[in-house]
Amino acid sequence: MNLFDVYPINPINIVKGxxxxxxxxxxxxxxxxxxxxxxxxxxxxxxxxxxxLENQLHxxxxxxxxxxxxxxxxxxxKLGKLSGKTDYQLFLCNSGAEANENALKLAxxxxxxxxxxxxxxxxxxxxxxxxxxxxNPKIVAPVNETDNVIFLPWCDKAALEQAFATxxxxxxxxxxIQGVGGIQVATESFLRKIRTLCDQYxxxxxxxxxxxxxxxxxxxxxxxxxxxxxxIYSMAKGMGNGFPIGGIIISxxxxxxxxxxxxxxxxxxxxxxxxxxxxxxxxxxxLMQNAEEVGNYLIEELKKFEQVKEVxxxxxxxxxxxxxxxGHVRMELLKQHHIFTGExxxxxxxxxxxxxxxxxxxxxxxxxxxxxxxxxxxPIAV
Ligand SMILES: Cc1ncc(COP(=O)(O)O)c(C=O)c1O
Numbered sequence: 001m002n003l004f005d006v007y008p009i010n011p012i013n014i015v016k017g018x019x020x021x022x023x024x025x026x027x028x029x030x031x032x033x034x035x036x037x038x039x040x041x042x043x044x045x046x047x048x049x050x051x052x053l054e055n056q057l058h059x060x061x062x063x064x065x066x067x068x069x070x071x072x073x074x075x076x077x078k079l080g081k082l083s084g085k086t087d088y089q090l091f092l093c094n095s096g097a098e099a100n101e102n103a104l105k106l107a108x109x110x111x112x113x114x115x116x117x118x119x120x121x122x123x124x125x126x127x128x129x130x131x132x133x134x135x136n137p138k139i140v141a142p143v144n145e146t147d148n149v150i151f152l153p154w155c156d157k158a159a160l161e162q163a164f165a166t167x168x169x170x171x172x173x174x175x176x177i178q179g180v181g182g183i184q185v186a187t188e189s190f191l192r193k194i195r196t197l198c199d200q201y202x203x204x205x206x207x208x209x210x211x212x213x214x215x216x217x218x219x220x221x222x223x224x225x226x227x228x229x230x231x232i233y234s235m236a237k238g239m240g241n242g243f244p245i246g247g248i249i250i251s252x253x254x255x256x257x258x259x260x261x262x263x264x265x266x267x268x269x270x271x272x273x274x275x276x277x278x279x280x281x282x283x284x285x286x287l288m289q290n291a292e293e294v295g296n297y298l299i300e301e302l303k304k305f306e307q308v309k310e311v312x313x314x315x316x317x318x319x320x321x322x323x324x325x326x327g328h329v330r331m332e333l334l335k336q337h338h339i340f341t342g343e344x345x346x347x348x349x350x351x352x353x354x355x356x357x358x359x360x361x362x363x364x365x366x367x368x369x370x371x372x373x374x375x376x377x378x379p380i381a382v
Contacts, residue, residue, distance in 0.1 A: 018045050089250045096124075107170050120135050120154050294357050
């Protein structure tokens with residue numbers, strides 16, 4: 001049997017990892033500033049994480065949501081403590097798309113309305129409603145097409161006001177920092193405007209925090225920079241450091257009812273153990289502070305390279321916009337210097353490393369980046 005060929009892949013077989021370093025089957029060491037797409041939040045094979053998962057496996061790995069699973073409440077308590085959203089309610093699932101799917105559905109159950117506002121270049125996942133609010137026609141199948149979604153220009157307040165005026169809007173979904181869209185930071189005043197209009201029109205503010213959340217920017221949710229609360233935050237990626245777990249936290253004003261949401265795998269014992277291990281390490285090792293400090297350092301240093309078009313982002317979610325003629329830099333970093341980074345089309349290098357990235361590893365990247373830029377300089381024609 002062949003694999004269903006949907007991914008362009010690098011011919012590299014990673015077999016081992018520790019912290020921000022990973023190793024292929026030939027023993028070559030790589031610096032991981034991609035984190036397997038913003039997933040590795042506390043570093044590969046963190047000892048506390050390995051121990052907690054191993055212990056849990058020896059107890060029980062899975063049972064369904066038909067019984068009490070106290071680990072879920074422990075996870076909710078810890079999440080409340082670290083995020084500050086202590087009065088929110090947690091629903092657990094398995095991925096980012098599923099988290100957004102549940103958020104959008106819950107919003108519509110809550111206010112009985114159908115229209116969703118999403119934004120140009122947004123990415124919210126590949127399941128039916130999540131892909132409908134994703135601004136990429138190539139990945140929307142005919143069966144997912146709907147006229148319930150209104151796409152608006154990024155951070156355009158007048159367009160937002162106009163879309164709300166119909167009073168049919170059920171929810172607004174927005175990434176605090178667009179990831180796939182090229183590391184575009186939502187303005188704080190725009191996020192506040194969403195809050196005001198959602199209150200005015202009884203609509204639900206959904207903060208997609210799948211990539212930009214979970215401490216990556218130095219605050220637990222990147223939307224927190226605006227100083228207002230969303231009604232639902234969706235989470236996944238960094239939540240399990242590689243173990244598939246996602247979730248939404250829901251404002252107390254949205255009331256639950258049996259049957260509204262449900263899942264077989266979501267919130268199982270092993271997933272909760274992984275989620276707890278991540279939050280314990282984040283808390284004990286002050287990882288949000290580290291993300292802010294090392295992230296700010298990287299951003300400031302990157303801004304000094306005159307060949308770079310723009311540096312965007314917050315904390316350890318960084319986009320380096322390269323000019324067209326330097327579109328090869330990302331591949332050179334991998335080939336020459338064995339550094340994994342992410343990309344956003346056409347020419348943005350995305351840095352999404354573990355939140356405990358050290359200053360020394362940040363410097364190793366900066367030196368390699370300088371070297372690639374230096375060797376890319378064209379001799380001046382005379
Ligand atoms: C902002 C955002 N939302 C949702 C998703 C979908 O998450 P998943 O791939 O876990 O379904 C992603 C994945 O890249 C994402 O970046």
